[in-house]
Amino acid sequence: MKDILRRHQVLSEEITDILNKQVKIEAQSSASYLALAAWCDVRGYDNCAAFFFKQSEEERKHQMKIFRYLTDMECNAISPAVAESQYEFGSLREVFEKALEMEISVTDAIHDIVRACRKAGDIATEEFMRWFVQEQIEEEFVARRTLELFDVLGEDKIALGMIEERVLHVEYDGGEEG
Amino acid sequence: MTTETVTSSLGVLIFSTDNTHLYQCDTTEQFTLVFFGQKVVFRFCELIVFKSKIRKIDLFNLFNTDVPDIELIHLPHCDRFFALSTLQILELRELFSGSFAMMELNSIIQRRIVRKAL
Numbered sequence: 001m002k003d004i005l006r007r008h009q010v011l012s013e014e015i016t017d018i019l020n021k022q023v024k025i026e027a028q029s030s031a032s033y034l035a036l037a038a039w040c041d042v043r044g045y046d047n048c049a050a051f052f053f054k055q056s057e058e059e060r061k062h063q064m065k066i067f068r069y070l071t072d073m074e075c076n077a078i079s080p081a082v083a084e085s086q087y088e089f090g091s092l093r094e095v096f097e098k099a100l101e102m103e104i105s106v107t108d109a110i111h112d113i114v115r116a117c118r119k120a121g122d123i124a125t126e127e128f129m130r131w132f133v134q135e136q137i138e139e140e141f142v143a144r145r146t147l148e149l150f151d152v153l154g155e156d157k158i159a160l161g162m163i164e165e166r167v168l169h170v171e172y173d174g175g176e177e178g
Numbered sequence: 179m180t181t182e183t184v185t186s187s188l189g190v191l192i193f194s195t196d197n198t199h200l201y202q203c204d205t206t207e208q209f210t211l212v213f214f215g216q217k218v219v220f221r222f223c224e225l226i227v228f229k230s231k232i233r234k235i236d237l238f239n240l241f242n243t244d245v246p247d248i249e250l251i252h253l254p255h256c257d258r259f260f261a262l263s264t265l266q267i268l269e270l271r272e273l274f275s276g277s278f279a280m281m282e283l284n285s286i287i288q289r290r291i292v293r294k295a296l
Contacts, residue, residue: 001190002204003288005281008222013230076227 010073015125018116019066024080025109026063029102030056035085036095045092047164051146055099058139059106062132069128092160093150100143107136138172145170188212193276195269200277211273214266224255229274232267240264 011019037052070077089095110132117126146167153159184191188210189203199212209220220228231251240247241264249267251260262270 001202001284002207003285004202004207004222005278006285006288007207009226013226074223076223076230 008074011070011075011122011125012120015113015116015120015122016070016075018113019070019075019125020078020080022109022113023063023066023070023077024082025106026059026066027080027082028085029106030059030063031082032085032102033059033099035087036089036099039087039089039095040092043092045160045164047168048092048095051167052095052099055139062135065131069125091155092163093147093155096143096147096150100140100147103136103140103143107140110136138174141172142170188217192280193273195273195276197266198269198273200273202281213260213270218253218256218258220255224253228253229278232262232270232274235262235267237264237267240267 033052033056037049037056040046040052041049067077067079086098089098110129114126114129114133117123117129146163149163149166149170150159153162186201188201189205190201192200192202192209194200197214201210201212202208203210207222209222209225211218211220211225228251235249239245240249247264249262251262252258253260
């Protein structure tokens, strides 16, 4: 009897489900970043808007990376429905707090996938997810650092102007010295 | 202990319940579900989707007296609908549970014995 299961089902149902869930999380995250970008844009925070537009594109890329992995593995990839995002905020700081919360939530979900892969003995997907683990270190770092700008500079008009200037230059150097 | 492989024109019988049977055809790599006398042919990916639909049915909701205890399932690959009763859903779940256990067992045998010898 042919081993059709192995030929056509590279990933288990459990792993397929959790990856599809992550596709939805990334799509939701991408949509939420768009809402943050819109809030900033209409209030004249052009650089902050550019920052969030870029983040939105990044999340979309993450979504597609997982989506393509599922289809490459001959699994049923589900194009997700995305709920309405929060689009009203009290201040710019609140917007960046929301961004950090989203990144933490994505990181937790990524770590859950890695744990599920280990439990299922799915070495290939665990290896595939390694890139996302590293990516989340960077994403969280950037979100945390931008939020810290508010602690360092304050929230008056001059401070907000300085944050506008600096927000596009916050980068993760990968822990390199110097 | 003896093992017996049941084959028919539909292929190798993977698993059976009282009213349902699942066959695997090695030539076409397709599966035939015999369900209360009806035959439906699936490719593997279609079978997985169908199995997933059956798994996601909320049985507790079917026991609710306010809703009909029938679930409609569409099979787009052959454009058919199944109107499934609670008992039929339970029987399909048993069939899939048994069938996939057998397929996994076959996978283990292939990995440990057949492919190892290659």
